[in-house]
Amino acid sequence: MAPGPARLAVELIHGAHGTMVENSEEMIAIARGRLMQAGLDSRWKVLQGDAFNLGGYVQPGSFDLAYTFRFLRHFRTPEREQLYANLRQSLKTGGHLVFDVVGDVVYQQVEARNPQRAAGEIAIYDVTYTAQSFSEEMERNGFEVVKLHPILKHFTMQSLLSYKLDDVIGPVIPAALAAIELLPSGAPLEWVAVCRKR
Numbered sequence: 279m280a281p282g283p284a285r286l287a288v289e290l291i292h293g294a295h296g297t298m299v300e301n302s303e304e305m306i307a308i309a310r311g312r313l314m315q316a317g318l319d320s321r322w323k324v325l326q327g328d329a330f331n332l333g334g335y336v337q338p339g340s341f342d343l344a345y346t347f348r349f350l351r352h353f354r355t356p357e358r359e360q361l362y363a364n365l366r367q368s369l370k371t372g373g374h375l376v377f378d379v380v381g382d383v384v385y386q387q388v389e390a391r392n393p394q395r396a397a398g399e400i401a402i403y404d405v406t407y408t409a410q411s412f413s414e415e416m417e418r419n420g421f422e423v424v425k426l427h428p429i430l431k432h433f434t435m436q437s438l439l440s441y442k443l444d445d446v447i448g449p450v451i452p453a454a455l456a457a458i459e460l461l462p463s464g465a466p467l468e469w470v471a472v473c474r475k476r
C-alpha cells in the first residue's frame with residue numbers, strides 16, 4: 279500500500295505476485311517505469327486508489343502479506359485505525375502486515391537537540407512508540423506483533439560517525455556502522471514491525 283515510486287518493490291527478491299495501491303498518478307508512472315526496468319512489471323498490478331477505500335480495489339481476505347513504509351506513521355490515531363482495519367480486511371486470517379515504526383526514545387532526543395525547525399522545513403507528523411505501546415496498539419486493532427526488527431540501534435553514535443567523520447574516515451564508515459548495529463539496544467531509531475492478523 280502507498281508504494282510511491284516502488285522504492286522497496288524493486289529491491290525485494292521473491293516469486294510472488296502483488297498489488298500496489300497508490301494515490302498519486304505521478305508516483306504510479308515512476309513505479310511502473312522502475313518495475314519494468316527491474317523486469318518485475320508482470321509481477322505487480324499497480325492500481326491508482328485511496329488506501330482509505332482499500333476495499334474498493336482489492337478483494338477482502340485475499341492477501342498473505344501486506345506492507346507499507348513511510349505511510350502509516352504520518353497519520354493520527356483515528357486515520358491509522360481506519361487504515362489498519364482496511365489492511366486487516368484485505369489479509370487472510372494469519373496473514374502478515376509489515377511496516378516501519380518510529381521509536382519514541384530516540385525521536386524525543388532528536389527533537390530536544392533540534393527544537394527549532396530550519397527555515398522552510400515542513401513539519402511532518404510521526405507517531406512514536408515504545409515496544410510496549412506499539413504492541414498494545416496492534417492488539418487493539420486485531421494484530422499480534424510477531425517481531426520488531428530494530429533499525430539503527432545506536433542512532434546518536436551512528437549519526438555522529440557518518441556526519442562528522444565522513445571526511446576523515448569515509449571509506450570505513452559503512453563497516454563501522456554495521457559493527458555498531460551488532461550491539462544490543464532497547465531504543466533503536468525505528469523498527470520494522472512484522473504483525474499477524476488475529
Ligand SMILES: C[S@@+](CC[C@H](N)C(=O)[O-])C[C@H]1O[C@@H](n2cnc3c(N)ncnc32)[C@H](O)[C@@H]1O
Pocket residue numbers: 279280281282283285286299300301302305327328329330346347348349
Ligand atoms: C512518504 S511516501 C512513501 C512511499 C513509499 N512507501 C516509500 O517508502 O518509498 C507516501 C506515499 O503515499 C502515497 N499516498 C498518500 N496518501 C495516500 C492514500 N490515501 N492512498 C494511497 N496512497 C497514498 C503518496 O502518494 C506517496 O507516494
